[in-house]
Amino acid sequence: MKQIDFFFDFISPYAYLAFERLPEALMGHSYAMRYKPVLFAALLRRHGQLGPAEIAPKRDWTYRQVGWLAHQHAIDLRLPAAHPFNPLPLLRLALAGAGPDGLPSRFVTETIFHHVWRSGLDAVDGPRLQALAGHLAPARDPGGEDVKAQLKALTDEAVTLGLFGVPTLVVDGRLFWGLDALPMLAAYLAGDAWFDGPQWDAAATLPVGIRRPD
Numbered sequence: 269m270k271q272i273d274f275f276f277d278f279i280s281p282y283a284y285l286a287f288e289r290l291p292e293a294l295m296g297h298s299y300a301m302r303y304k305p306v307l308f309a310a311l312l313r314r315h316g317q318l319g320p321a322e323i324a325p326k327r328d329w330t331y332r333q334v335g336w337l338a339h340q341h342a343i344d345l346r347l348p349a350a351h352p353f354n355p356l357p358l359l360r361l362a363l364a365g366a367g368p369d370g371l372p373s374r375f376v377t378e379t380i381f382h383h384v385w386r387s388g389l390d391a392v393d394g395p396r397l398q399a400l401a402g403h404l405a406p407a408r409d410p411g412g413e414d415v416k417a418q419l420k421a422l423t424d425e426a427v428t429l430g431l432f433g434v435p436t437l438v439v440d441g442r443l444f445w446g447l448d449a450l451p452m453l454a455a456y457l458a459g460d461a462w463f464d465g466p467q468w469d470a471a472a473t474l475p476v477g478i479r480r481p482d
Contacts, residue, residue, distance in 0.1 A: 269298045269299060269300055270297070270298065270299045270300070270439050270440070270457055271299070271300050271302065271439065272299050272300070272301050272302070272437055272438070272439045272453075273301075273302045273304050273437065273438040273439070274286075274287070274290070274301055274302065274303050274304060274435060274436075274437050275304045275306050275422075275426050275431055275434055275435065275436045275437070275438065276303070276304070276305060276306070276377075276434050276435045277305065277306055277307060277308035277355055277359065277434045278305070278355045278358045278359065278362075278380055278381060278384050278391070279308055279351075279352055279353065279355040279384075280308060280434045280435065281330070281331075281334040281345065281347075281385060282334065282434070282435060282446060282447050283381075283434045283435040284345070284381045284384070284385045285334060285337055285338060285341065285343060285345070285447050286435040286437075286446070286447040286450060287377065287378070287381055287435070288341070288343045288381075289341060289343070289447065289450055290450070293450040293451065293453075293454055294450070294453070294454055294457065297454065297457040297458065298457075299439075299457060301374070302369070302371050303362075303371055303372050303373070303374065303377045304371060304422050304425075304426070305359040305362045305363060305372065305377075305419065305422060306359075306419070306422050306423040306425075306426045306431070306434065307355070307356070307359065307419065307423045308355070308433070308434050310423045310427070311423070311426060311427065311431055311432055311433060311434070314427050314432075315432050317432075319352060321351060321352045322352070331347060331351075335347075337447065344386050345385055345386070346385065346386055346387060346388035347385075347388065348384055348385070348387070348388065348389065348390065348391040349388065349389055349390040349391075350390060350391075351391075353390075353391050353392050354392060355391075355392075356419075357392055357397055357410065358380050358383075358384065358391065358392070358397075359419055360410040360411065360415050360416065360419060361380065361397075361400065361401055361404065361406060361410045362376055362377060362380055363408075363410075363415050363418050363419055363422075364406035364407070364408040364409060364410040364412070364415050365404045365405075365406035365407065365408075366406075366407075366408075370418070376404060379400070379403070379404060380400070380404075383396070383400050429441075429443065430443060431443065431445075432445070433445055433446070435447070437449070437450075437453055439453070439456065439457075442456065442463075442468070444456075
């Protein structure tokens, strides 16, 4: 059985779509999934990048594309009333409701994803957040220092592993980024011989031909 870590941020519609697709995409494979919330903005800062929703034309395309992808895969998706938003309360709530392993269960993760991406409402509206917390009844205080420290630790782990975006699935030290990487991940779990060849490691050795000036 393979151990897979699913790194995500509730702010990402692609993370939501990947989360919904995981059971079908990996059907028939033996694996255990750990759900690890991280702050996507911290990954962007680490690599000096803007998020898709911070570039106006890319923002428009992102919402169109995720709408199409949801339609294509028959996934219920309604954009929140405003996006991007501050995901920290949702990330901390997920960790506050963690299970015995210290990480949120699929149920907790799914409930928060649905709160964001199936209502069409403000994802961080105060009364809605209170109702969501009441429904999940977390064992810890989402605003507690232990929860904040755990979120930072998970985000630091993601940075150390080389993550640059969400969703990213990590198995055997290999990173699979994005919704469209799910078939590739499934092939790896199935033992596809391509992964035993030189292509994976060779990708990291290709020389850089030109760099933009600072």
